[in-house]
Amino acid sequence: MSMATARFTPWPRGWSRERRSTATMASAVVLMLVVLWGLARALAFAPEPIGSNAQAFADGARVTVELTVVSGLAGVVLGILAGLGKIARVPPLRWLAEFYVWVIRGTPLLIQVFFAYFALPALLPFVKLEEFGWGCVALALNVGAYNAEAIRSGLLAVPKGQVEAARSLGMNRWYTFIDVTLPQAFKIALPPLVNNIVALLKDSSLVSTIGLVELTGAADLLRSKTYLPIPSFVTSASIYLLLTTVLTHFSGAVERRFDIEDKLG
Amino acid sequence: MTADTGNGTDVASESKMPASPLITVENVCKSFGSVQVLEDVSTHFNAGEVAVIIGASGSGKSTLLRTLNRLERHDSGRIVVDGIEVDDDHRHLDALRAEVGMVFQQFNLFPHLSVLDNVMLAPRRVRKLARPQAEARARELLERVGLAAHAHKYPFALSGGQQQRVAIARSLAMQPRVMLFDEPTSALDPEMVKEVLDVMKQLAQAGMTMIVVTHEMGFAREVGDRILFFDRGRIAQDAAPEIFFGAQQDERVRAFIGQVARA
Numbered sequence: 001m002s003m004a005t006a007r008f009t010p011w012p013r014g015w016s017r018e019r020r021s022t023a024t025m026a027s028a029v030v031l032m033l034v035v036l037w038g039l040a041r042a043l044a045f046a047p048e049p050i051g052s053n054a055q056a057f058a059d060g061a062r063v064t065v066e067l068t069v070v071s072g073l074a075g076v077v078l079g080i081l082a083g084l085g086k087i088a089r090v091p092p093l094r095w096l097a098e099f100y101v102w103v104i105r106g107t108p109l110l111i112q113v114f115f116a117y118f119a120l121p122a123l124l125p126f127v128k129l130e131e132f133g134w135g136c137v138a139l140a141l142n143v144g145a146y147n148a149e150a151i152r153s154g155l156l157a158v159p160k161g162q163v164e165a166a167r168s169l170g171m172n173r174w175y176t177f178i179d180v181t182l183p184q185a186f187k188i189a190l191p192p193l194v195n196n197i198v199a200l201l202k203d204s205s206l207v208s209t210i211g212l213v214e215l216t217g218a219a220d221l222l223r224s225k226t227y228l229p230i231p232s233f234v235t236s237a238s239i240y241l242l243l244t245t246v247l248t249h250f251s252g253a254v255e256r257r258f259d260i261e262d263k264l265g
Numbered sequence: 266m267t268a269d270t271g272n273g274t275d276v277a278s279e280s281k282m283p284a285s286p287l288i289t290v291e292n293v294c295k296s297f298g299s300v301q302v303l304e305d306v307s308t309h310f311n312a313g314e315v316a317v318i319i320g321a322s323g324s325g326k327s328t329l330l331r332t333l334n335r336l337e338r339h340d341s342g343r344i345v346v347d348g349i350e351v352d353d354d355h356r357h358l359d360a361l362r363a364e365v366g367m368v369f370q371q372f373n374l375f376p377h378l379s380v381l382d383n384v385m386l387a388p389r390r391v392r393k394l395a396r397p398q399a400e401a402r403a404r405e406l407l408e409r410v411g412l413a414a415h416a417h418k419y420p421f422a423l424s425g426g427q428q429q430r431v432a433i434a435r436s437l438a439m440q441p442r443v444m445l446f447d448e449p450t451s452a453l454d455p456e457m458v459k460e461v462l463d464v465m466k467q468l469a470q471a472g473m474t475m476i477v478v479t480h481e482m483g484f485a486r487e488v489g490d491r492i493l494f495f496d497r498g499r500i501a502q503d504a505a506p507e508i509f510f511g512a513q514q515d516e517r518v519r520a521f522i523g524q525v526a527r528a
Contacts (some may be wrong), residue, residue: 162373170362180375
C-alpha cells in the first residue's frame with residue numbers, strides 16, 4: 001500500500017524513522033482536514049452543475065470519511081476479538097468467531113447493509129440509531145470479519161519463543177499479549193488491514209442505498225436533479241481518489257513506524 | 266556482580282554444605298505422546314551452585330530445564346522452586362517465573378523493542394518499577410554485559426552474541442534467584458561463543474545459582490560445580506567435574522565426551 005509514498009520523504013535527513021512516520025501521519029491527518037474543509041471552496045470554482053452544488057459534495061465527503069473512521073476503528077477492534085476467537089482454545093468462542101466470519105464473508109455487503117437498516121431495528125428495538133449508526137454497524141461488522149483473518153494469521157505468525165520469553169520473565173497473559181504478541185501480530189497483519197480499510201472507504205458507498213447522503217448519495221441526487229450523470233460521478237469518483245490517496249499516505253506512515261528493520265527503505 | 270543482582274552471593278560459600286535445596290525435583294516423569302522424555306528424575310539444586318547438564322540431543326536435558334519454570338508441564342512427580350510448588354496455579358506460576366530467569370538458545374529478544382526496552386519491560390510490568398528506576402537498572406546491567414553503547418539499537422542490528430548478552434541482562438533485570446540456560450551458545454557463530462560464556466562465568470563467580478544445558482565441555486569443566494549427564498530421560502551420572510572428566514568409568518559417557526570434543 002506504500003507504492004505511491006515509498007520514495008517520498010519530505011522530512012529532513014537527520015530525522016529518525018519514528019519522527020518521520022509521526023510527521024507523515026500528522027501531515028496526512030492535516031491534509032484530510034484541509035481537503036474536507038476546503039472542498040466546498042475549491043469546488044465552488046468548478047463549472048456548472050458542480051459549482052453551485054459544491055457544498056453537497058463537501059458534506060457527502062465528510063460523511064464518507066466519518067463512516068470510514070468510525071466503522072474502521074470499530075472494525076479493527078472487532079477484527080482483533082474475532083481473530084483471537086478463531087484461535088481460542090475454548091470451542092464455543094472459536095465457533096462463534098468462525099460463524100461470524102463465515103456469514104459475513106459469504107453474503108453480499110449490500111444485503112448486510114439492508115439487514116442492518118431494515119431488520120436489526122426490529123430485532124433490537126431498544127437500540128435507537130439513525131441511518132448513519134446502522135450504516136456504521138453494517139460496515140464495521142463487514143470489515144471486522146475480513147480483519148479477523150488478517151489478525152489471525154498475524155497472531156499465528158508470532159514465534160512461540162516470544163510468548164515463552166515473556167512468560168518466563170513472569171509476565172502474565174495480559175501483558176504478554178499487549179506488550180509482546182499483539183504489536184508483532186499487528187505489524188504482520190498491517191498490509192492486509194490497510195487493504196481492508198481502503199476497501200471500506202470505497203464500499204461505504206453502498207450505504208447510500210439506505211438514504212444516507214454520503215459522497216455517492218450526493219452525486220446520485222445531483223444526477224437525478226440535473227440529468228447530468230457525467231459531471232456528477234466524475235466529481236465523486238475524483239473525491240474518492242483524493243481520499244484513498246490521503247488514506248494510503250497515512251497507512252504507509254503507519255507501516256513505516258513498525259518497520260524497525262528499515263525494509264521499506 | 267554486586268549484591269543487588271547476585272542473589273545468593275553470601276549463600277554461595279555455604280552451598281557445599283547440606284543446606285535446604287533451592288530446587289527440589291522428585292520422581293518427575295514426562296512424555297511427549299508415546300515418547301517418554303523424562304523417566305523418574307529426582308535431584309536437587311542448591312543456592313549458589315552451578316549445575317551443568319549435558320547429554321545427547323533428545324536425552325531430556327532441555328525438557329527438565331523447561332519443566333522447572335513450567336514451560337513444559339510434568340506428567341507426574343513434584344518440583345518445588347524456592348518453596349513454590351510448580352503446578353497449574355496461576356499465582357504460583359507468575360511468582361515462580363519472576364524468580365527463575367531463563368536464557369534461550371534462540372535468544373527470543375522482543376524484535377519490536379529496543380535493547381533498553383527489552384530489558385526494562387518485565388521489571389516495569391511485573392515488579393511495577395517506575396520508568397526511571399527500571400531504566401537505571403537496565404543501563405547498569407547492559408554496562409555489565411558490555412552493551413551500554415547499544416541500548417537504543419533494535420535486536421536485529423546486533424550480532425548473535427550481543428543478542429544473547431542482552432537476553433541475559435533482560436533475565437537478570439528481574440533479579441532472579443536462579444538462572445536457567447538452555448543451550449545458550451548453540452545458535453552462535455564460533456567466534457561469539459566466548460563473549461557469552463565470559464558473561465556466564467562472571468555471573469557464576471558472583472554467586473548466581475545457575476543450571477546450564479550446554480555442549481561446551483570447557484565451560485562445564487571450568488565453571489560447573491556439578492555435572493549431570495542425561496541419557497534416555499534419566500540422570501545417568503551426577504558428579505563433580507574433576508571426577509566426571511577425569512576418572513570416567515562409563516564407556517558411553519567417554520564416547521559422548523569424545524564426540525562433543527571433536528565437534
